[in-house]
Amino acid sequence: MKVNVKTLEGKANGDVELSDAVFGVEPRADILHRVVTWQLENRRGTARPTRERSDVARTGKKYGNQKGGGTARHGDRKAPIFTGGGKAHGARKRDFDISLPKKIRALGLKMALSSKAQNDNIVVLDSLEMKDAKTKVLLSNFEKLGFGRKVLVIDGESVDEGFRKASGNLIGVDVLPAIGANVYDILNHDTLVLTKSAVEKLEARFNG
Structure with missing residues (x-):
């Protein structure tokens, strides 16, 4: 699956091939429900x-x-x-510490990524580096890119520090490194934004 790559300013910058094994899986509501339930249950503390x-x-x-x-x-x-x-x-x-097999967790994440890709709600950026790391500038860039109200941005090994600071005051914008990608957050946002580095990290995560 080919997806156009854009810069943070909204300009085209080539394309990237997304692995069908990660971004082309047919979503199943029962698997996604199991993983989301597992995530939310494990967030709960022990009832005293x-x-x-x-x-x-x-x-x-x-x-x-x-x-x-x-x-x-x-x-x-x-x-x-x-x-x-x-x-x-x-x-x-x-206690709300329920267990879920690793295979189901991995499959759920693939399905969540695939659901965004199939509905054209996924955007791939070249990088998150900003020359002028200010909230006003980032908001203008988001308007050019046509993002929805709730945006999840996933970077590679770590999130660019300037982008993190600039996006800190934007309501509905959440930022994660690739290792923090999870089913609940992906499904809970209108638009999924991945950097090229994040795509590489996610595909490497499932390929061994």
Whole structure:
């Protein structure tokens, strides 16, 4: 699959051949759903439990007489009705660390990239280097390129520092290195922007 390469100023700069093994996979909703669910579940922290009657460190001694005291016959201070006692029917600990095979994760990423390529929502740039790394200049360049409201930009080994600073104040623009590419972020943006370096890194990631 051939895609035109553009400069950050919107000018044509040749083309690049995208691997069909990475950008030409037929997307499947069930695979994408499994990977996105796995990502979002693993973002959740462990639900903290409350301390129930057996978890509270209080005396277990019977503090009153069985009869004649004028009070109920409680056995210890751990009962939920006392201040400092255990919680009755409290929240239990819940872990959200689910597992997913590496093959499914890799397949999901290929399908996410392919879905953007098939819908013409993928743009390949020569590089992210800017002579004048300012937000105003970058916004003007984005308008020339005709990007949507939500843009995900993926660079190679690391993101160009000038571009990162210039894009920091742009709402809806997120920037990642190639190693951080993931299914949720790709699907959650209207336009996927890859540098030539990012294309090489992603293809090398799946080719061994």
